[in-house]
Amino acid sequence: MEKDEDSKERFRHGGMYTPKIHAYELDSVDQQILKLLQENSRMSAKDISEKVFLSSTSVAARIEHLMEKGIIEKFDVRINPMALGYYTKAFINLEVEPKQKKVFYPYIAKCQNVVQCNCVTGDFSMLLEVIFHNTMELDYFIGDLQKFGKTKTLIVFSTSVEHRETYWHEEE
Secondary structure, eight states: OOOOSOGGGEEEETTEEEEOOOOOOOOHHHHHHHHHHHHOTTOOHHHHHHHHTSOHHHHHHHHHHHHHTTSSOOOOOOOOGGGGTOOEEEEEEEOOOGGGHHHHHHHHHTOTTEEEEEEOSSSOSEEEEEEESSHHHHHHHHHHHTTSSOEEEEEOSOOSSOOOOOOSOOOO
């Protein structure tokens, strides 16, 4: 592939020129709005407007724009699993053959104890995060899961940093 004239819009990777993907640029007000909504997604536009020094109409328009751009995907509730008796968290590596994925994906999507399922590189093809009431339930699930391939399980003792949705850093 020949190098484009506009080399500023491209970067060098592995000997090939690949187009640079432009992410949406957040200004400082958008960053403040996102930070406030992450702290409390139920915060009203009026309350946000008082903190960012804009009208509530402008704040609502910015939130709508952030949603249209796909930066805000949804507003949801975070439930504490331990408060509901889910005391066992684990990560399961699973080796799934490519031909099994057609059956595996619908199966795993229906498993309510699966918090997240990722297709990954390495010795295993899948990495699952799961929660259960106890290790007996986890053991039963792993036994059922092994119909897809071998597993390697890591049981979590404690979590020093919870999952966070912040992928950007506020300008300081």
